[in-house]
Every structure is written in structure tokens, then in C-alpha cells.
Amino acid sequence: MTVTPRHLEERLPLTGTLTADRAARLSTSVAGLVIALQADVGDQVKQGQVLLELDGELNRLALAGASAAAEEAEARLADARRRFQEASTLVARRSIAASEVRGLEAEVAMSQAALASARAEQRRQHALLARHVLKAPFDGVISAKQSEIGEWVTPGTAVLELVSPQQVHADLAVPQEYYPRVSGESRVELRLGGDAGPAYPATIAAIVPVNDPNARTFLIRATLTSTAEGASLPPVTPGMSVRASLFLSAAEPRLAVPRDALVRYPDGRVSVWVAEDGADGALVAREQRLRVGDGLGDWVAVQEGLSDGDRVVVRGNESLRDGRELDVRD
Template identity: 45%
Template sequence: MTIIRSMRCFLGLGLLLGLPAPLLAQDALVTTARVEERVIVETIDINGSVTAPRTAHLSSDVEGRITALPVSLGDDVQTGDRLLSIDAEEIALQAQSAEADVSEALAARDNARRRLREATRLSEGRNIASNELRQRETDVAIAEATLERRRAERDRLQVGLERHHLRAPFAGRLTHRDVAIGEWAASGTPILTLIDLERLTLDFAVPLDLHHRLSDAEIEVRLPGSDAWLAARPIADVPLEDGASRQFLLRATLDDPPPMLPGMAVQGRLMLSGERRPAVPRDALIRRPDGSVSLWLAREEDGEWHADERRVTTGASHDGQVAIQQGVRAGDRVVLRGNERLEEGQRLTLDDE
């Protein structure tokens, strides 16, 4: 009696709602959508790090004792700033002597030129022998050659003197200092490390089988401590020397980067455009315990809609849409809601407002 009374209440409620009796017994109320062809963007998660491609391990051109070290570890320097000096007393004296030699040679040349001008005036009145005039011309040539040689020697010593000072080749930050004042610096041995913090890049190891799809790829990155994804710009891809890894180096940069430091770990996602394929909303898919994936189609027969289950092969997914490689076609009507307990051939009522 209780069961019969409950059924009567249920049927009475259906009649009050204006629903026909067959719907209450058999029809399933579902929401559907048409299958559309889309280009689904495939998202590949990649991991990388912040690197400084412009890194210089600096060493001195000459050896000697360090007399000045005006920078400390972590200092920011500008191009041309003096980083250290090596004892240059001896070569400085030589450069001073060479400067005096240049002054002496300059005076000798000027005197030779003066004597030649006098001889030239005298030759106009035939008051000087021709051989004397030629001798003074020779004296001027010798004086000019001597002056050039003295200047070259002075410049050579000035270059040598400058090499006793190590200067920053570019603006950056000192990240390593392996010397102190009074220590001996050997020529060619790295003693300071300078990195360019204005040209940091993001390096990712990417599987080689994706290399041919990079032409239209997009990259987004997320830095530690941030939830924001930033658009990055690929600038280079380089094969790795270790061929067994089956990877290549993808280097990217940010046009307006936030503060970063070399060595930071970076999350990335590589977005690759795929082929144009039928796509369905993710809610339409039903994943079975055996690993298979299916969905329900709404098929119209003789003016009525019926459920039709299809096993499908899925592809890439993006923004709630999943590409279907096999199983449906564009234009099919797929069930989005109400597909949890459908049976094959079951009659459907569509609620597709």
C-alpha cells in the first residue's frame, strides 16, 4: 500500500507539472550541443630556469700583485668601471719616459722644419748650396720618422699600463670574487665573475619530437611566488650535446620582465596549435574504469530523440574543449548534462534553451 500510494503521489505531481506520463517513465531530460570543428591548442608543461647568457669570468691580461680592489661581491657596476688594479709602477715610469721622448722628438722635428724653411727662402736668392737644402729636407724626414716611432712606443706603453687595470666589459653584477688586495694575480686565471642582469633568459628542456611544431608555438611562464602566467617570446632553440636525452634547449625572454635572478626555477607551458578536428566540451566525456572514453549522442528517429553511445579517441584539450580524433563528426548532437545514467536507445527529451 505504501508503494502504491507513493506512485500515485509521483504521478499526481507529474500531472500538476504538465508532464506526460511516458516522460516520467522512460524519457531522460538532457542538455545537448552541436559538435563543432575547432583548432585545439595542445598545452605541454615544461620546466626551466632563469639563466644569464651574458656571463663573463674575468681575468687579468698581466700578472702581478693586486694594489686596488674597489668592488665587492654583489656590487652592480657599469661598463668601463675599474674592478681591480695590478702593480704598474715600473711600466708607469717607462710610459713617463716615453712621453718625454715624444716631447724631445717633437721639438727636434719643429727645429728641422724651421731650418728647412730658412733654407728654402735662401735658395730663392741662390744664397745656399743645393746640397745643403737637400740635407735639411732629409733632416725633416728623419725627425718626423723619429717622432712617429717615439709616439708608437709611448702608445704601446700606455696600452700596457692600461692592462694593469681590469675594467667591466658590460654593466652587470659581480657574483664571484676570488682575490683580495695584496694577493698575486696570475695572467689568464679567472678571478671575478660578472653577469648581465638586464638580459636574463628562460631556458627550457623540450622533447625533440616537438621541435617541428615550434613555428607557431606560444609560451607562457610563471615565476616562483606568483600565480600570474606571463607571455614569453621564443628567441632560440639549440640541440643539446647529449643526444641520448632526446631534448633540445628552448630559450625565451620576457619583454617586460619582473625582478629575476639566475638560477630561479620557472614553470612553463608550451601551447601548440593542432589540426582542425571535431571538438566537444569536456562535460560530454565519460571515462570508464577500463580507461576507455565514451560520450552520448542524441539521434533523431521518426521525430523522437534517442541515446546513442560512442567510444571515442580524444586528443588535445584546451579551455574546456577536447579534440576528438575518432568517433564523432561535426554536426553531431552530443549530450552534455543528464548523461550519467543513460541507456542505449533510451528516449530523450532535449532541454537546449
Template identity: 35%
Template sequence: MNFNRTSRLFCSLAVGIACQAVAQDQTPVSVTKPLLDANESRFQFTGTITSERVASLSPRVAGLVAKADAEMGYSAKAGDVLVGLDDTLARMELREEELNLEAAEADLINSKRRLDEAVNLGDANFPRSERENRETTYRMAQIAVSRLETLVATQREIVERHRIIAPFDGMVAEKMAEVGEWVQTGNPVLRFVDTESLRLDVQVPQEQLALVMGSDTVMVEIAGSGEKAFEAHIEARSPQVDPQTRTFQVRIQLDNSSPNVKPGMSAVAIFKPSSEDASVFITRDAILRTADGQVMVWVAESSGGGFKASRRIVQTGPTSGDYIQIVSGLQPSDQVIYQGNELLQEDQAIRIVESVIPIERER
């Protein structure tokens, strides 16, 4: 008899029987990984759209409204005339000062000519005292011209102040005076709004401080504008929390605002966490309860070249279809047992017969 051959055959049979015994001791299970859903973790805050620049325009001089064509909704560019006051008297005074200036300039020219004559003749042919008198006359004429130039410039400014002009590109939001009304300085005549540079102010609870501080962009939805949700930039965050409401203000710059977006509209700012902070969902088949009522799942862990069952106590959130949210107790990389999990024991050897990749769940 060939003992070597018999020994090898016996060993092969022994190993096969042992492997079969080990396989029989391993409980077959099916596993899946948690489904990540950042949309479930998003936070929405409603706020009001405001303009960066809103101006209450009032006249710089008192007067009678002579022109007021800028009605509510009127668009204007910076420098456009919105309201005109009656400037008849101011223009008449301006004309008078302009005539005085013309006369003074003529007198200056004549004084300069007479002084030049005296200088050209020289002291030998022209009395010194007379030349000095002409120098004084010329100097006084220069002063008179300078003074009248100032008066003309002042009167032109007074005429200009009879107009109310647009301080920036925008639109008339409210008109508060009509033609024929007398208006005083400091009393608003128009409310003018910059409709291009818009922002959204929202109040965020202090519990979401970390979420907001870790993000520079948000999605904005504006109901009734006909516009799709768009990305916007966080311009500023309030440095303090309101002690009454326990909220802090976040200001969002609406870079993608359209003509349909107006100041005063309501809008929603949607803050989404990073993928690391996304909500975790698992199939409801994986959920079990302990004798004391705690919610648990079984997870497949590596063990000596195989796998073993490990119990995890979890906290659950809302249910959505066949999935349930796991608030705590699971990691996105865990292999969750959802079939063959009914009779498992801690550290029990298991054999993975099926590994399912989760797909996006229906909403």
C-alpha cells in the same frame, strides 16, 4: 448540411491528431554543448634561466692585484673598472717615453726653423749642400717624432691593460682574486653576468613539436621571484631532436624579467593550444556504455525539420567534478543529449525540450 465546412473541420481534426501522434513519437531530451577548456590542454616544461652574456674576465698582462673592490653582487656599467693591477713601472716607462717625445718634438721645431732660414736665403746666399743637409735633418726629426708617438701610444695601452673593465652592463657573479695576488694572463679573475638580458631554455618532448612550432609566445612562471606569470617570446627552436632524450630545445626571451629574476633560477614555460585544440568536456550524465564496454554518448542531429538521435563512440580522459574530458569522438558544435538518453535508439526521432549552455566548470 454544409459539406465544405464539414470537410475543413474533419481535415483540421486529422492534422491535429497526426501532429499529436508525431509529437508523442518524439522522445523528449535535454541537450548541451561540450565545454571547451584550453587550460586542461596546456603543457608545462621546466627549465633554467640563463644570461645571454656571461664573461670570465682575465687580465691582459700579468701583474699584482692592487685594487679589487668589485665583490660578488657588485653592479657595474660597461667601461667601469672592476680590478686594477699595479701599474707603477708601466706608468714610469710611459712617462719616460712622453719625455722623449717632447724632446723629439722640440728638435723637430728647431730643425724646421733652420730649414726655413736656408730656404728664405735662397741658393744664391746659402750653400745648396747645407740646405739639403738641413732638409735631411728635418725629415729625420719628423720620423723620430712619429716613432716616439707610436711608443707613447703603445705604453699607454700597456698601462690601460693593467685594468680589468666591465665589458657590458651587469653584475659580478664570482670573484677569484684578491689584493696582493699575482695573476697571469688567461687566468679568470672575475665572472661577470648580464642580468638584464635573460632567457629560459626548456627541453620539449618531440610529441609536442606541433604545439611549440605553432606558437610564438608562452607564459612563464618563476617560483620564488614574487612575480606573477608573464608572457614571453620564443626566441629560437633547436633544428634537431636529441636522439637520446627525444626532446628539442626551445629558447625563450624573458622580456619582462624583473630585478628579482636571476640567472640560474628554475622557471616553468606554459604552452597553451589555440581554441580549436582546447580540451572538450561534457557532463558525466551524458556518458553511457555499450554492451561490449565501449563508452558512448548520444548526439542530436537535424533530420527533416526535426532531430534524431545519433550514437557517438568516444574516448574519455580524466574526470573533474561533474565533468569528464572527451579525448576523441566529439566536436565542439555537437549537441550532446544528457537527459532522456537511457533508452534511445539509432536515428530515433527526438524532441529537444531543454538546451543548456555550459558554464565554466570549477577547478
């Protein structure tokens, strides 16, 4: 066959870590004393399940006081409305001064405002009391417990860690020089059991264009998909290491030869047999050493040793010797 430039797909080996799509360090909304802890490390929990309770006695008393204040304000408003209605019937017969009626009307308005304020305080105390209970924000597994019964906890301090292992992605560090060539359409395969494990297809969910100045890498996030045959994925957990292959199309066409044309030697040498025109017009075999690059499938990129238009032997090259005359057959 004749050597010509081709657009080859390059395989870039990567390593990464499986990370949960949903992971949270849970903390309480209010400060308080832990009186009940209903989850431990490794427990499977459902969204809305109670995980921790704080002592809410003082808030329950405050809520009772706010409720009583609201009832009092409601009674004051009812009394003010009654007196205003009675005065309104007397003003037509000039039995009461108009200014006194306006004063009663203002008293009704103030009583309405006082009732609204009392009800708002009642709702606030109810909300504070509800915040003494910590519930699971999503389904998952408790991965860490950082509090015990009897401890005083404050907002912002993690008491539990919750991870959803059902949804994971692979975070892969890619050398910075490949950034212009990576896109959401780039093909990715993940191996969960090392290089010897099966490869599973994945899709690029995100490309994070932030360079790590220490490693000179950027991050891509790949999401596992089902296999082409519809087989289910193996059990995975966040934190597992993965090996990945990122397939990139070459920006420029490169010289390539079929893999079958290569002759590899134990000392690492790689060569091909080139068909050259002999003195009498016949084709003769000449061994040509090569420097090859990555290759996928049936084609290997040639970095050095061949030129565009060279003819190489693809089949029947196992027993050739330098200078041997060739008989080309289809």
C-alpha cells in the same frame, strides 16, 4: 551538438632555467700582480666602476721614458726645420749647395717620422697602463670571485664573474618532433613558482635549431613580459627553474567535443553520451567510451571512439542511463 573536426590548440608542458641576458667572466687585458680588489661576491656594480687593479709601476716608468723620447724627437724636429729654413734663404744667393739643402729637407722628414714613432710608443705605453685597471663592462652583480690581492693573473683567466639580473630569459628544451610546429608567434606561458604559481606571458625571442643528440631536444629562448593587467613581475634571479606551457596549433583539424560532454570516472574511464536513432524514430542515449588527447579551454581532442557527424549530449548528461530516450530541448 554534432562532432566535427576543429583546429585545436595543444598545450605542451616544458621545464627550463632562467638565464641572464648579460653574463661575463671578466679577465684582465695584461698580466700582472693584483694590488687592489674593489668588488666582492654579491656587490652591485655600475658600468665603468673599477673592480680590480694590477701593479703598473714598470709600465709607468716605460710611459715616462716614452714621453721623454717623444719630447726629444719633437726638439730634433724643431732644430731640423730651423736649419732647413735658414738654408732655404741662402740657396737663392748661391751661398749654400743645393744638395745640402735637399739633405736638410730629408732630415726634416726623418725627424717627423721619428716623432710620430715616439708618440705612437707613448700612446701604446699609456694604453698598456690603462689596461692594468679592470672596469665593469655593464651594470650587474658580482656572482663569483676567483682572485685575491697578491695573485699573479694572466689574460684569459677569469678573475670575476658579472651577471645582470635585471634582464633574464628562460631557456626551454623542446622535444625534437615539435620543431616544425614552433614559430616566433607561438604562445608561451611561464610559471615561476611551480605548477601552482601564477602564469606570466612570454614571447619567443629565439629558436635554436641545434638538436641535442642525447636528449633529442632543441632550444627555445622565451622572454618574460608584463602581465595583461600591467602587474609587475616577481623578483627573479638567473638559475631559477621555471615551468612553461607552449601552445601549438594543430597542423590538421581533429575531432573535438566540448569538455562539458565528457563523463569521467574514478578508475580513469572517459565516456560521452551519444544520441542515436531508436527503433521508433526517437533518440536514445548510448554510452561511448573515448580516448581523448590534450585540450584547452572548452574543447578536448578525441583520439578514438567518435566519428565525424556523431551527436553527443553536452548538457543534462549527468543522470543518463544507456538506452534512455532523449528529449532534446534548446
